Amino acid sequence: MTSRPAARRLNGAIAKALAGMKPPDDLTVTQWAERNRRLSSEASAEPGPWRTSRTPYLREPMDAFTDPKVRRIVMASASQVGKSELENNIIGYIIAEDPGSILYIHPTTIDAKEYSKLRIAPMIRDCPTLRRKVAAPKSRDSGNTLLQKTYPGGILTMCGSTEAHALASKPIRYVLGDERDRWATSAGNEGDPWELAMARQTTFYNAKAVEVSTPTIKNASAIEASYGEGTMERWKSRCPHCGKYHEIQWEHIRYDYEETEVNRKKVYKVKSVWYTCPSCGCISDEATMKKAPARWEADNPAAYAQGVRSFWLNAFVSQWASWASIVLKYLNAIGNTRKLQVVYNTCFGLLWEDRGDLEDEDSLMARRDVEAYGLEEGGTPFGLPDGVLVLTAGVDTQDDRMEYEVIGHGHFGETWGIEKGIIMGRPDEDATWAKLDEMVFDRAFRFKDGIGLRQSMSFVDEGGHFTQDVRLRCRERIGKKVFCIKGMPGPDKPYTAPPKQMKIVINKVAVGTCWQYQIGVDSGKQIIMDNLSVKTPGSKYCHFPRRDDYGSGYFAGLLSERLEYDAAKKQPWVWKKIPGHERNEALDCRNYAMAAFKALPANLDLIDRRLKAARGETTPEAVATPQAAPATPRAKSKKEHSGRGKKYDDW
Numbered sequence: 185m186t187s188r189p190a191a192r193r194l195n196g197a198i199a200k201a202l203a204g205m206k207p208p209d210d211l212t213v214t215q216w217a218e219r220n221r222r223l224s225s226e227a228s229a230e231p232g233p234w235r236t237s238r239t240p241y242l243r244e245p246m247d248a249f250t251d252p253k254v255r256r257i258v259m260a261s262a263s264q265v266g267k268s269e270l271e272n273n274i275i276g277y278i279i280a281e282d283p284g285s286i287l288y289i290h291p292t293t294i295d296a297k298e299y300s301k302l303r304i305a306p307m308i309r310d311c312p313t314l315r316r317k318v319a320a321p322k323s324r325d326s327g328n329t330l331l332q333k334t335y336p337g338g339i340l341t342m343c344g345s346t347e348a349h350a351l352a353s354k355p356i357r358y359v360l361g362d363e364r365d366r367w368a369t370s371a372g373n374e375g376d377p378w379e380l381a382m383a384r385q386t387t388f389y390n391a392k393a394v395e396v397s398t399p400t401i402k403n404a405s406a407i408e409a410s411y412g413e414g415t416m417e418r419w420k421s422r423c424p425h426c427g428k429y430h431e432i433q434w435e436h437i438r439y440d441y442e443e444t445e446v447n448r449k450k451v452y453k454v455k456s457v458w459y460t461c462p463s464c465g466c467i468s469d470e471a472t473m474k475k476a477p478a479r480w481e482a483d484n485p486a487a488y489a490q491g492v493r494s495f496w497l498n499a500f501v502s503q504w505a506s507w508a509s510i511v512l513k514y515l516n517a518i519g520n521t522r523k524l525q526v527v528y529n530t531c532f533g534l535l536w537e538d539r540g541d542l543e544d545e546d547s548l549m550a551r552r553d554v555e556a557y558g559l560e561e562g563g564t565p566f567g568l569p570d571g572v573l574v575l576t577a578g579v580d581t582q583d584d585r586m587e588y589e590v591i592g593h594g595h596f597g598e599t600w601g602i603e604k605g606i607i608m609g610r611p612d613e614d615a616t617w618a619k620l621d622e623m624v625f626d627r628a629f630r631f632k633d634g635i636g637l638r639q640s641m642s643f644v645d646e647g648g649h650f651t652q653d654v655r656l657r658c659r660e661r662i663g664k665k666v667f668c669i670k671g672m673p674g675p676d677k678p679y680t681a682p683p684k685q686m687k688i689v690i691n692k693v694a695v696g697t698c699w700q701y702q703i704g705v706d707s708g709k710q711i712i713m714d715n716l717s718v719k720t721p722g723s724k725y726c727h728f729p730r731r732d733d734y735g736s737g738y739f740a741g742l743l744s745e746r747l748e749y750d751a752a753k754k755q756p757w758v759w760k761k762i763p764g765h766e767r768n769e770a771l772d773c774r775n776y777a778m779a780a781f782k783a784l785p786a787n788l789d790l791i792d793r794r795l796k797a798a799r800g801e802t803t804p805e806a807v808a809t810p811q812a813a814p815a816t817p818r819a820k821s822k823k824e825h826s827g828r829g830k831k832y833d834d835w
Contacts, residue, residue, distance in 0.1 A: 224306035283337025284357035414494025498533030545739035578776025677704030741770030
């Protein structure tokens with residue numbers, strides 16, 4: 185005979201077990217959230233009860249989760265639209281209404297821990313329905329840890345995308361993936377993390393999967409691929425003038441702004457922003473379009489039969505991101521590829537294409553300078569336009585020729601292409617280097633008034649079959665500030681570093697040493713592409729003369745490479761030649777010349793004053809070579825290798 189206390193304990197245990205077997209209430213995720221969710225103050229700009237009216241575009245993605253015909257939900261979205269709350273509401277619904285084990289995958293374990301502390305724990309704390317289901321973390325044997333939350337009928341496990349052991353064991357009914365485009369390409373040696381996780385659902389007839397992410401690189405984006413497998417739905421708003429429905433996209437946004445300069449930096453003020461309807465051309469303001477009726481429209485509705493619904497959102501529909509703030513982020517990102525990509529991905533909700541905002545070679549040719557640069561009236565060439573303060577040269581070494589470019593540098597990163605040339609001849613022949621002296625190292629390029637500048641520093645590539653010969657010739661020209669360089673690929677390599685002394689070996693005999701600079705060529709290529717994307721003369725703008733040496737072949741070489749994602753490499757972002765653009769000497773020459781300027785401790789203000797003084801005091805034939813060029817490097821003493829006030833060179 186069972187005692188009453190024992191019976192109560194037994195009934196309690198049975199009730200607890202049966203709680204996990206209780207069929208869910210007839211609620212959608214939206215209905216559950218509106219009845220039970222409270223947004224936490226530390227995780228939301230609008231704490232308090234959940235209101236779907238603030239994010240009407242989330243209603244269908246949330247309710248798709250409770251559609252028995254849907255097994256998988258995909259959302260690619262910009263930031264500040266509520267995609268994290270989509271997953272939070274789904275998790276809350278699962279725990280409270282339809283329990284089962286959840287695997288919630290983040291890019292890294294650190295991301296999982298932060299999300300647990302900052303989003304999951306406050307949600308459970310502030311939602312009484314969930315608080316009753318999930319034991320307090322401080323209670324004994326609660327099953328509530330940072331990365332695991334137990335509840336009647338299941339367990340929520342959070343992990344990083346590299347944790348193969350978490351992804352490949354135990355059956356899981358629900359799989360959620362956050363920021364898919366930031367995941368590792370392989371969980372250890374086990375393969376694709378998403379496929380590993382999906383394999384754990386095979387025993388469940390009622391399994392569900394949800395994956396969300398901000399989109400990244402076109403043709404390398406995991407969320408892009410998943411989106412294409414689903415219904416491909418876009419949130420479209422109705423034009424108040426013609427009644428047509430369109431997605432509000434960046435290409436339909438127009439704006440007016442003011443530009444000022446503060447502390448030599450451009451400062452922007454957005455005055456107004458409006459939307460232009462692609463159907464009727466009428467304009468509408470932000471408030472009107474955010475209140476306008478809107479709906480999801482599918483480009484691939486047939487995917488619904490396969491149980492996959494996919495959605496794509498940008499920040500122009502967000503209640504927490506004003507259009508003016510988005511435009512301001514764009515203006516501040518111009519000229520910086522990395523920043524611009526962030527804006528495209530997180531605000532515009534667009535995939536970033538490798539060239540991004542960069543023009544093609546035809547566009548660059550079309551914008552070549554005509555006035556007062558390259559050719560005088562009548563066609564007489566001259567070398568230097570106003571604004572140039574320092575000259576540097578980059579020389580690319582080939583087996584049968586030396587290619588070079590001379591670049592002029594001004595204030596705030598503004599550059600001018602001065603001359604691009606080719607000197608035929610082997611790099612080990614005296615005649616080849618004599619011609620280089622004549623055309624580059626010893627040459628004075630002149631302004632209209634006759635005042636000239638010589639090279640402040642030149643970098644010569646030592647790669648290829650003539651390394652020792654290049655080193656020897658550069659050592660002979662150390663007084664002309666001619667240095668050999670070695671290109672170091674990889675995103676972690678600094679653009680310039682202190683020079684090193686390298687041995688020179690001719691016919692297996694050491695004949696001395698020379699100074700070698702190692703340059704991070706990938707960093708340089710990124711800087712060049714950033715600068716080429718600047719379209720307004722001024723800071724970081726690249727000028728080119730309207731001359732034959734800066735023709736279509738030059739620009740095809742300058743734009744011969746792009747940054748691509750290669751999952752097979754340890755450093756997945758690599759520069760690769762664009763098909764049909766096999767000649768990249770123009771890019772290499774400019775890279776070396778830019779690196780030479782980077783390594784040059786030039787005082788541009790002082791040089792500017794000296795040039796102005798020269799124009800007032802010297803004859804037109806005077807040559808005003810900048811005095812800020814470095815002296816010959818000297819070997820370091822032991823004291824100079826470490827300690828306070830160390831220095832690597834005595835310029």
